[in-house]
Amino acid sequence: MQKSRRINIFVIHLSHVMIIAEQKKKSNISEYIIYMYQTEDLIRSYKFNIDEIATYVVKHIPAQESDKQNLVKWYAEIAKQMQEEGIEKSGHLSFVNEIMEALSAMNLELIKSDRDYRKIYDQAKIHIKKNRDLSEGKITDDIQICMNGIYGFLLLRMNGKKLDESLQSSINAFGDLLSYLSYKYQKRNATQ
Template identity: 45%
Template structure:
């Protein structure tokens, strides 16, 4: 099982962020799989078939990006569908799960603030949380300072995503036995 599939089964929010990062990695190397192999995959400490599987996974991802016409921007349809599933789960939990209600209430003002800043370009509260966490990751990679008010927002977004991921895993990957 590759890294992406492990993340998909164990923490769906991490999986989505991994997919965003992988798409951006391919774009950073001009959608040239040979450059990805040379400058990235070659330096990942794996051996034998694992390395080949990783190369195959990136090749398949590139092909999917080409097929869906998202080579310059955007995300895979499958990833959008998972975000939509998480939005539905969020709606369900807000009405039926006291623990989630408490977590969501702490994050709600931060989410609403970011929705306003998005000026209608993003309507999904889950997408706002994912973008915040992914944005923090990119900012850290680029050595940028993160203002304290954004750190607080991102922490609350992370709490929402963690709980949603836990419930998603229960619903999709754990048996009722």
């Protein structure tokens, strides 16, 4: 079996955003979800003002003008969908939530049927429980807890902050679990 690759956590360079989003969707669904979370937050930070996104984000991307125009259209489409779904302040796009639901269902299935996955899950379980307790019952889904942990780590890094060393084992466990789950997800969807 091919070894799953760990989720790469990095500040995403915005050039060719649409292409990157599609590549991530095909190659690592967890990275795609995190990428879409980042896109939603970017749009929110500019208060859905596409002109400002064009001026302060897209304008500075080293790309051809036609690519920049397409990128602005893509942001506008995402922003419109967010507004239509009423997630201007918080929440995630319905298609992103559907993918999360599929990953959560697959998680439950793999815990029962895949010995390698079960070992990885068992390593992450203590960290998942700890984060579930910290959320005071607001987040109960194991995969959402892992995704939030990884995304929170990304936000820290983007803001130039360091992760407390006591949390590094949680991030590693979450990354390992999501990487293996993404590998299985991609493998299953490649055959459908």
